[in-house]
Amino acid sequence: MTWNDFWFGAKELPFWAFSIRAIILYLSLIIATRFMRQRQISILSGHNHLVAAGIVSLSAVRMVNSESSLVAGVAIVFVYAAINTFLSYLDVKFPRKIDRHATVVIENGKIIKKNLKDVRITIDNLLGQLRLKNVFSLSEVLYAVVEPTGKINVVKRAQSLPIARKQMGLPLKNVSVPTILIYDGKVQKDNLKILGYNIKWIEEKIKEKGIANVEDIFLALLEADGKVYIST
Amino acid sequence: MESIIFSVEKLGTLGFVGRTLVVGLILYITSRFSPNRAGGQYTGYDFTYFWMMGGLIVSPLYDSKIDFIDTITASVTIIAMHYLISYIAIKSRTFARIVNGKAEVLISRGIIKKKNMFKSLIPIEILFSQLREINVPNINEVETAILETSGRISVLKKAGYIPVTPADLNIPTVEGGLPSILINDGKIINKNLEKLGYSREWLAGELKKYGVIDMKNVYLATIDGSGKIYYSLVN
Numbered sequence: 023m024t025w026n027d028f029w030f031g032a033k034e035l036p037f038w039a040f041s042i043r044a045i046i047l048y049l050s051l052i053i054a055t056r057f058m059r060q061r062q063i064s065i066l067s068g069h070n071h072l073v074a075a076g077i078v079s080l081s082a083v084r085m086v087n088s089e090s091s092l093v094a095g096v097a098i099v100f101v102y103a104a105i106n107t108f109l110s111y112l113d114v115k116f117p118r119k120i121d122r123h124a125t126v127v128i129e130n131g132k133i134i135k136k137n138l139k140d141v142r143i144t145i146d147n148l149l150g151q152l153r154l155k156n157v158f159s160l161s162e163v164l165y166a167v168v169e170p171t172g173k174i175n176v177v178k179r180a181q182s183l184p185i186a187r188k189q190m191g192l193p194l195k196n197v198s199v200p201t202i203l204i205y206d207g208k209v210q211k212d213n214l215k216i217l218g219y220n221i222k223w224i225e226e227k228i229k230e231k232g233i234a235n236v237e238d239i240f241l242a243l244l245e246a247d248g249k250v251y252i253s254t
Numbered sequence: 255m256e257s258i259i260f261s262v263e264k265l266g267t268l269g270f271v272g273r274t275l276v277v278g279l280i281l282y283i284t285s286r287f288s289p290n291r292a293g294g295q296y297t298g299y300d301f302t303y304f305w306m307m308g309g310l311i312v313s314p315l316y317d318s319k320i321d322f323i324d325t326i327t328a329s330v331t332i333i334a335m336h337y338l339i340s341y342i343a344i345k346s347r348t349f350a351r352i353v354n355g356k357a358e359v360l361i362s363r364g365i366i367k368k369k370n371m372f373k374s375l376i377p378i379e380i381l382f383s384q385l386r387e388i389n390v391p392n393i394n395e396v397e398t399a400i401l402e403t404s405g406r407i408s409v410l411k412k413a414g415y416i417p418v419t420p421a422d423l424n425i426p427t428v429e430g431g432l433p434s435i436l437i438n439d440g441k442i443i444n445k446n447l448e449k450l451g452y453s454r455e456w457l458a459g460e461l462k463k464y465g466v467i468d469m470k471n472v473y474l475a476t477i478d479g480s481g482k483i484y485y486s487l488v489n
Contacts, residue, residue, distance in 0.1 A: 060404070079309025
């Protein structure tokens, strides 16, 4: 086997060549997926779906077909990923032009027959999807929307929602996303700095919990109400 | 038989049926080695792994010239790489950030971050759709929204819109915890019973209180953290 055979394919390749081809194509796809952002991973729209089914399996087949060119395989991956990213970009830039849009199938509690037909959903389908959303009686539904991904989401009537703190007149509490203070025995100095605390403060906090060393802690978080969560 | 496993110019229908059966076997083995991440927290390389393996395993069915030895070599390589990447990602947060990307804040203090929306290629339509998905149809209620590395959006509601909990009203509660299975289809699960420190006689006695004489008639019996027993009979 020459280098030329390896890069551009040949009738016969030694088995380990397939192993290296696999590594190169897998790494290319990981990079390409990062490039296409998070929306690709959870397949948030139609073109994300087509790309997933398209290039990823295509490159898998090229990987084991000795006659196909590896260089062309990698090129296809990146060009196709670029097209997908471009479509996503257009989607952000000109919303509602690229992607399918959401369709309202129940409005103010009334089923819209025409829209139901447009999205080809039977009434049993609709009721089943609502049950999965924990809605067993239609009287509780204010809106039902068929998303571009095909899922159905429900907006319940205010009367059917759990009671919120505001409605009970309870005092407002501080809400924020917790910050990691210690992970795997290491103090996250950057996070501490942002919060305006120093190492001494965290050492005191863990002493209060009866832990001597920072190294013994797997995870420590600062929560919204000022509580420190610690797990060893 | 050889034509099923190895590369051949032409393969008949029966040959391809044979190959399909081999693919089924490989599919089963591969799925045993595939990652199971909690709550759909799949990362970018998991995503690539799954779609790629799907295509790779069936590739001998595309073309009779593709043989199984090469397919298996490539599959084993990818599985090994996936393990390696997962391992390094757990060890090093920096590496994890490179392969997974980082969570992006889309709404902060109720204000939409346009720059981050563009950076993560999320149009407002998708943001709304994802918010409806997690039962927050009204953007007014959102304090923070984060696009996670798995591509899903998580939301922290504004203080006033958080549901009331027993702690707010000082209502005492007992932790139910996770139920353990004690009997399934008439068979006692001794392992769970021992772990909780109960005996078979105790279980028989408890069930008798509910009028269950023969434990063989019980399809499912569980006990939760507070000691409450649930049972359902075979019918």
